[in-house]
Amino acid sequence: MKVFIYPTNSLILYDMVERFGHEPLAIMQEIGKKVRSQGLDSPPMNITPEDPKFGLKYAAVEVPAGVRGRMSLLDPLLTKAEAAIIVNDPVISFGCMGCARTNELVNFLLRGKKIPILKLDYPSTEEDAKLFVYKISEFLKSLKPAEENK
Amino acid sequence: MSVQDDNISQKSCAGCGEEKEIAPGIGHALKKITATENLVRVAQLSCGAEYSGIQDEIDSAAKQVNAIMVYPEIDIADVESIEEEFGLKVASPDLRLMMARAKSIVTGKVHVDAVFVATCFRCAEAAIVRSEVRRYIHEKTGIPVISYSFTERTTAATLLTRMEALTTTARRKSLLAREKQTGLTAGIDSGSTTTKAIIMKDNVIIGKGWVPTIKVIESAEEAFNNAMKEAGITRSDIQALGTTGYGRFLIGEHLKADLMQEEITVNSKGAVYLADKQKGVATVLDIGGMDNKAISVTDGIPGMFTMGGICAGASGRFLEMTAKRLGVSITELGSLALKGKASNVKMNSYCIVFGIQSLVNSLAGGSTPEDVAAAACHSVAEQLFEQQLQEVDVKEPVIMVGGTALIEGLPKAVEELLKVKVIVPPNAQYIGAVGAALLASGFINK
Numbered sequence: 060m061k062v063f064i065y066p067t068n069s070l071i072l073y074d075m076v077e078r079f080g081h082e083p084l085a086i087m088q089e090i091g092k093k094v095r096s097q098g099l100d101s102p103p104m105n106i107t108p109e110d111p112k113f114g115l116k117y118a119a120v121e122v123p124a125g126v127r128g129r130m131s132l133l134d135p136l137l138t139k140a141e142a143a144i145i146v147n148d149p150v151i152s153f154g155c156m157g158c159a160r161t162n163e164l165v166n167f168l169l170r171g172k173k174i175p176i177l178k179l180d181y182p183s184t185e186e187d188a189k190l191f192v193y194k195i196s197e198f199l200k201s202l203k204p205a206e207e208n209k
Numbered sequence: 210m211s212v213q214d215d216n217i218s219q220k221s222c223a224g225c226g227e228e229k230e231i232a233p234g235i236g237h238a239l240k241k242i243t244a245t246e247n248l249v250r251v252a253q254l255s256c257g258a259e260y261s262g263i264q265d266e267i268d269s270a271a272k273q274v275n276a277i278m279v280y281p282e283i284d285i286a287d288v289e290s291i292e293e294e295f296g297l298k299v300a301s302p303d304l305r306l307m308m309a310r311a312k313s314i315v316t317g318k319v320h321v322d323a324v325f326v327a328t329c330f331r332c333a334e335a336a337i338v339r340s341e342v343r344r345y346i347h348e349k350t351g352i353p354v355i356s357y358s359f360t361e362r363t364t365a366a367t368l369l370t371r372m373e374a375l376t377t378t379a380r381r382k383s384l385l386a387r388e389k390q391t392g393l394t395a396g397i398d399s400g401s402t403t404t405k406a407i408i409m410k411d412n413v414i415i416g417k418g419w420v421p422t423i424k425v426i427e428s429a430e431e432a433f434n435n436a437m438k439e440a441g442i443t444r445s446d447i448q449a450l451g452t453t454g455y456g457r458f459l460i461g462e463h464l465k466a467d468l469m470q471e472e473i474t475v476n477s478k479g480a481v482y483l484a485d486k487q488k489g490v491a492t493v494l495d496i497g498g499m500d501n502k503a504i505s506v507t508d509g510i511p512g513m514f515t516m517g518g519i520c521a522g523a524s525g526r527f528l529e530m531t532a533k534r535l536g537v538s539i540t541e542l543g544s545l546a547l548k549g550k551a552s553n554v555k556m557n558s559y560c561i562v563f564g565i566q567s568l569v570n571s572l573a574g575g576s577t578p579e580d581v582a583a584a585a586c587h588s589v590a591e592q593l594f595e596q597q598l599q600e601v602d603v604k605e606p607v608i609m610v611g612g613t614a615l616i617e618g619l620p621k622a623v624e625e626l627l628k629v630k631v632i633v634p635p636n637a638q639y640i641g642a643v644g645a646a647l648l649a650s651g652f653i654n655k
Contacts, residue, residue: 125329
């Protein structure tokens with residue numbers, strides 16, 4: 060299954076989803092497309108002032124440009140998502156979208172998609188961390204593998 | 210008053226609060242000027258700039274003033290502990306990153322010459338952090354700092370004057386420390402609405418010229434000639450010339466000026482000079498024909514400043530339209546406002562369209578022209594207070610400059626809102642030209 064991860068640049072979540080035979084949906088894929096496309100108009104990520112306009116699909120013009128720019132990157136991932144894992148309040152090194160408003164909006168949109176969602180708090184102790192990994196693995200096992208889904 | 214030259218235009222919208230300054234050719238002229246100057250390292254503390262698609266615009270504006278944007282190094286541990294240390298708990302991690310980077314500058318971990326703090330327009334959490342980070346750096350280090358809230362429509366041209374002022378403050382401290390004008394120098398302020406020229410000799414103004422800006426070069430020449438005529442001198446007598454304002458590069462290149470400088474540093478200098486407040490702190494307010502500047506000054510050097518084109522309703526243009534509707538000249542509007550009471554008129558909007566409509570309705574409802582004039586001044590002052598003065602620390606003395614300072618009702622309205630005494634120095638309308646003439650005298654020996 061195509062599993063949306065949040066924070067959507069979390070390498071740990073990405074790796075776990077892949078290990079359990081699913082397809083992770085991560086922002087690196089979208090940024091990769093942008094920086095590998097012909098011409099680099101706006102380094103570092105090649106997001107141009109046109110991109111926040113695509114974000115208008117999700118949020119009105121009074122929503123900050125940074126939120127809409129992020130939403131334009133997340134749009135294809137949200138569209139494809141068949142399941143999702145959301146980690147609340149992670150430390151910055153676990154993965155980070157940088158913006159609390161984007162976090163709120165993405166959570167809300169995923170809820171409306173009626174797909175299997177696992178929500179977890181970021182662990183603060185070793186015991187919690189073990190439970191955290193266990194819950195994710197159980198959730199991933201419960202999903203239909205990517206091959207079967209095709 | 211509304212005439213613009215083809216080379217310079219500015220658009221601003223009351224509804225969205227976005228502003229644009231477009232000045233084709235400025236980049237080319239700046240490149241020539243700054244190519245020989247020191248590279249300035251500007252720390253960028255921002256949230257959302259890369260996702261808004263404007264990072265290239267920021268880099269481009271910096272490049273045009275021979276500056277480079279740098280990102281202060283921090284440890285992950287600094288980001289995790291910064292909320293406790295800084296005292297602000299925020300939900301967005303990028304704002305924590307901003308605070309950690311600010312700390313890195315304050316503790317001397319990184320060396321930078323200036324700081325640019327920027328966050329998304331309309332993000333309330335970011336606005337709080339932006340304001341506090343700016344204050345923190347300014348108070349702890351004295352490094353020049355500017356803050357800005359951007360949208361995806363922010364362009365390099367919008368940022369250019371701000372970047373120029375920021376780098377000038379970092380680069381030319383010795384020039385800005387000049388307190389007396391020496392020799393025979395001239396200053397020309399090519400504003401969006403009017404062009405002013407001043408001739409100074411040994412710290413005394415000896416000639417003035419003031420004309421509406423129609424065609425930038427022709428208007429500058431006319432104002433300059435008028436000032437020289439009054440001073441009884443010719444062009445060859447002048448030892449150094451400085452230009453400022455929107456048309457500074459065009460007229461500067463045309464007249465071979467020694468100094469072409471943006472109006473934030475020049476007006477700060479001119480304001481404290483004319484008000485005789487060169488030492489210590491001061492706040493300079495300049496409500497221009499098309500935009501406003503609020504500058505926090507220490508010893509004549511700008512520290513924090515904002516430059517708005519937030520809304521045409523907060524500009525001299527609003528007052529000009531009110532005067533036209535009341536059938537009085539702009540110079541009469543101020544004294545009319547002093548006789549009126551703003552609270553007698555209900556205004557539903559600050560907007561240059563809908564606000565004027567409120568004033569017209571009030572007149573139709575029996576309000577006196579005096580009350581309407583006072584309400585117009587109050588509206589402009591209130592919008593300046595609400596939308597711009599939060600961005601600088603207002604410290605006394607407050608000096609109001611520019612042509613609008615002479616509309617007596619406006620300084621009075623600002624006084625009432627800020628609860629401080631507002632100083633309007635003599636020759637307030639010539640502030641930019643005086644500042645340019647004063648600073649130009651630093652070029653006499655060159």
